[in-house]
Amino acid sequence: MENFKSGFVSIIGKTNVGKSTLLNALVGEKIAIMANKTQTTRTAIKGIVNRENAQIVFIDTPRNS
Ligand SMILES: Nc1nc2c(ncn2[C@@H]2O[C@H](COP(=O)(O)OP(=O)(O)O)[C@@H](O)[C@H]2O)c(=O)[nH]1
Ligand SMILES: [Mg+2]
Incomplete structure (x- = not known):
């Protein structure tokens, strides 16, 4: 564990x-909701x-500006 x-x-x-698309790709499974409308992720x-x-x-993150 010492190099963990x-x-x-x-x-x-x-x-x-x-953002959600990237997260899903990094994690390797669909865990975040993706859509082409704003504030899909709450x-x-x-x-x-x-x-x-x-x-x-x-x-x-759910919302940014
Ligand atoms: N052309 C293109 N569309 C993308 C790319 N990544 C995501 N999208 C699309 O952009 C839209 C918003 O993606 P989403 O991951 O929900 O964005 P978020 O609001 O930042 O989480 C969806 O329709 C995705 O299919 C990309 O690299 N290229
Ligand atoms: Mg999102």
């Missing part, structure tokens, strides 16, 4: 730029990527 690394990644940006959705020596927790 972990951290959070927040995905921020204007609405409809592809709550922060965490995607967790586990690797042998690391864990990344992704946070998809």
Whole structure:
């Protein structure tokens, strides 16, 4: 465990730029709702990527301007 690394990644940006799409691609399964209308994501959705020596927790932000 001594080389294990972990951290959070927040995905921020204007609405409809592809944040949820990116998160889904990174996590590898569809966990966030995607649509071509604004404010589809209303709550922060965490995607967790586990690797042998690391864990990344992704946070998809619901609204940005
Ligand atoms: N052309 C293009 N469309 C994309 C790309 N990524 C996402 N989209 C589309 O853009 C729209 C908004 O994507 P979404 O992930 O919901 O954006 P969010 O509001 O930032 O979370 C959807 O219709 C996606 O299919 C991309 O790289 N290229
Ligand atoms: Mg979204």
